[in-house]
Amino acid sequence: MFNLKHVVHDWVVEPVLSFVAPAQCLICGEPLLQSHKVVCQSCYSKISPLDPAYLESLRDEIRTPYFDDLIVCYPFDQTFQYLIHLLKYQRQFSVAELFGERLAHFVPLNFDLVTAVPLNPARYKERGYNQSELIAKQLSNITRIPLSSNLLIRLRNTQSQTKLSREERKKNVKDAFTINGEVEGKRILLIDDVITTGSTLNECARELKKNGASWVTAAALATPTDFFQSDDISQMDVGDRMLNQIHG
């Protein structure tokens, strides 16, 4: 999507800044060693892995899974919230590199292709990129699993899922996707940034299976482990709060 302000930022401002100023940790602002491209070792070590017991309970909550396996790396904690906010709202694309690398440690390599859950067309038009696709692309670069861009197409502008209950989420995404490509007999790795109730990933997996995919692994970077106790997990609010807590 052509947007002059974004083009200038991505192709002029960012490269110049990264040339004249040494890279800093995105979280604490300390100068980075060459080997740490996005966050320093100290901040990286604070990104905790997801409790396997929670992943099991999430699997159990999805009563009719269409995917064959589910992988989730992190709890949706403060550090993750902050990083995903930078990627989604502040065009810090290096976060996708960090996430892609992280995910690459978790997934097996026996896939025919990797693809991402598509954004709402309206959201894509406004943002100009799909953060999950950037993560999938990085993972593809590392693992050499071929990336299939735009394999899944969102047929309509579904309502944002953040304020909806589990049942409402399921209804909201029902039949919202179609595919644009050949998946017959293929083993597919399907990526999303955040999984909450699993409705979106599951609906995408259903579409892939319906069209003949032989195996679908759904993989997300993080899941809000307090979702079922919380009635408001708006990421925009959370991101803004995080920015205040960390830098203000």
Ligand SMILES: [Zn+2]
């Ligand atoms: Zn740091």
